[in-house]
Amino acid sequence: MADYILEMDTISKSFPGVKALSDVNFKVERGEIHCLVGENGAGKSTLMKVLSGVYPHGEYEGEIIYNGKAQQFREISDSVKVGIGIIYQELALFPDLTVYENIFAGNELKSGPFINWNETITASKKLLEKVRLRITPETMIRDLNVGRQQLVEIAKALSKDVKLLILDEPTAALNEDDSENLLQLLKELKSQGISCIMISHKLKEVISIADKVTVLRDGKTIGTMDAQTEEITENKIIRSMVGRDIEDIYPKRPNQQIGETVLAVRDWSAHDSNLDRQVVKDAHVELKKGEIIGIAGLMGAGRTELALSIFGNPKHYKMQGELEVLGKKRKLKHTSEAIKAGIAYVTEDRKGDGLFLLQDIRENISAANLQKIASGGTINVNEEVKVAQHYKQSLNIKASSLEQEVGKLSGGNQQKVSVAKWLFTEPKILILDEPTRGIDVGAKFEMYTIMNELVDKGMSIIMISSELPEVLGMSDRIYVMAEGRIKGELSRSEANEENIMALATQ
Template sequence: MSEYILEMKDISKEFTGVKALTNVNFKVKKGEIHCLIGENGAGKSTLMKVLSGVHPYGTYEGDIVFEGKVQQFKKISDSVKAGIVIIYQELALFPDLTVYENIFAGNEVKRGAIVDWNQTIAKAKEMLRKVKLDVNPETLVKDLSVGKQQLVEIAKALSKDVKLLILDEPTAALNEDDSENLLKLLGELKNQGITCIMISHKLKEVISISDQATVLRDGRTICTLDASNGEVSENVIIKNMVGREIDDIYPKRPNKNFGKKILELRNWSAYSQQLGRQVVKNVNFHVKKGEIVGIAGLMGSGRTELALSIFGNPKSYKVQGELLVDGSPKSFTHPSDAIKSGIAYVTEDRKGDGLFLIQDIKNNVSAAYLKKVSDKGIINENEEVRKVTEYKNNLYIKAHSLEQVVGNLSGGNQQKVSLGKWLFVGPRLLILDEPTRGIDVGAKFEIYTIMNQLIDEGMSIIMISSELGEVLGMSDRVYVMAEGEIKGELSIEEANQENIMQLATQ
């Protein structure tokens, strides 16, 4: 019997004239953790959707061989019956149902035609023990943290007698502790004989956990690297992912000429009426012209809340303190007020808050400032196309036309569209909230290069990031937040991972 549980042979997939996959070959051994890596748009998710039946048999070319048999999955339930379960980055849970109802949704424990709820709860407890999640199965999913919801998804997969578990960017929304716990769990599942495929852009995770790693680029298989031979290393992965070596992922900015303060906060606080507590406490903070100021901190430290309170307060916090732009006091009651003062905010949730996923690139980029391409309330479509084309080219957005629907773009290109949307308003200060979350190393390098270009053109940037390497690699100064407070301000010369984490955990 073959040592491979899965072989995907010469898989090709096309969307309206665009070749997403071309003769991809992908093999996974039984009981291993196999990472699938590549730049955004490389074809990773498409390949897994072919495997799981999202793209059904007949819509692609090539063969799927699972446990030695050629498969013809016509729908997702077919692959699930075979023992293949995929967990997407956007979790497929019902927030208003309990943990046990979610674990057995569509797979109910029945006695005859009646659901046996007592047995369901008992089996849910068994699944929760397997994933080491100590919660009451009657807890509503919406009351759990994202990390715990991720474990509920895995428990749900285990309830279906999974043989091959596929995880698409499983740690993208998790903090470091939850990420570490999840990776340990995958190692334990491997010891129980469950095979895992993990899609990840976090190279440290790939290096730490993978037995083998396959690299896709432009819809083709580039190579499969064997960890036992020492082939799974950062330099080797990057070179194969992007087709070139990136000696320093954080491009240097030789000229650092800072001007006057363009934004300053004095004793700034924000109270969330929804949460019933202070989310920003007595913050003193400033940004100079031509400066990248990093804000570090753990999830829930108040970084995003600080950004929103600056950007016109869309969450209607009760704010106190002084906000000064160019030394003059300002009071923003709506994001439009902040935009008029030259401040723009690129959200961390590009899919939920940043973009119109069902609309095209052109409409997304121009949406934040239609006045720029309008005359007396009428949009000049020729001018709109001309200006948006400039942003598409300057931001290296990979798309066949401005009419391409944004929801069909890769994560990296969606992020560039979100960035273009706010650059379109012509800001002097750009707030970037997790600017490279969920995008690959090549797209990250392009985002960092664009940031440096904007600074060279006289802009200032506030960058919120959970990646300490990114904070240290791109910032000129760093503020560290915890529990809504600024715990410390560090020059980039004195900042390092240890003292940032020390401040972030105060």
């Protein structure tokens, strides 16, 4: 008989005008890694917020049984007390505090009324060893990369004697090495009796680590796959997630026509004064009309820095080299000049830099080109609505209305709004930085289809991506970067994962 640490029975949760969860059933056995998958908006995060007490008892229907007892969590601290820990995609650490202060924040070790800092540092060292993070507890959080911060979050959860650890897209912002390290750690925690629920869009990782996989679609449980009794494949998961087969997630472009060079950078270098180092070194890149070029490389290779240096240099790097846009030599000193020259840049951080999360779809789409719909300093709202409606339809943005707050959209739909915002500037050259980060396989397919349609109409795209299958599947040519330099250029026929990684690690 199965030993369940968690049983969620017929869970339903509604928001105004939307039923987010409908009679969802979800069970986790003690000491297993259970992956929860589904398209953006399927209800995964909502279900975990019900479990953790973010949505308290009384705001949902159904029953939560944890460790054999019915639970009625009123707030997050109630779930923490019984051994449930949740780590969100947006990490909740204090950057200006030390590692040990973060690990025990809100859970301080005290001697009488005072915090015992010696005991706190000693306990932090043991927890850091447990998560295999070789740093001193006195290290400041701001000095750690995202992968190490993720491990600090896990150490923080372990400090509270967690028995069920929930991770929401834990590897979305990690490079391959950090991702592999994290997955290995989850296996070690499993061997110590800790159960894990992992939400992820990265299906290869899901298959490599999951004992069971539960699929949600449109707020309903579609089914659970057990790795002990059946082979779990990407096609099976995709079919359950989207309700259909996606034969080739990277759609082909049958009418591909490559034209003249529309962008060229030569002997291109960028010096970051804050870091006091060169972030781009002597780069040579060419982009042709109707072409998608991929920029590959490990985290820190200089890919985003290259893109920003081309897009009007918003980071104020010290620049050297030659930039040619649409046949004209340019010195772009501001993003507004880049936009006028025909360049648009969709940031990798759509929530932090790309969108106004508290504003609606209409306001976000028009934000980068307000002058086009303004007269005498006043925005023509009717024209703004027409523009937003056009992109909502053409990009298939799923929302109740144009007035829906962007922060409440799924990740895939947020990304479409971000793309729409820049398409409204009517660019000839579109730079997409991690265009499918944190979105599901169905939304990825839609994004790739949009990219193909844009280049078929004569646009040219630079795509930066950490996912090698994506780079290989969508690019006509690939530039590989390492330590700020272009290490090589590969044609579609030459490119494979081994060749890219060989260049990226030079």
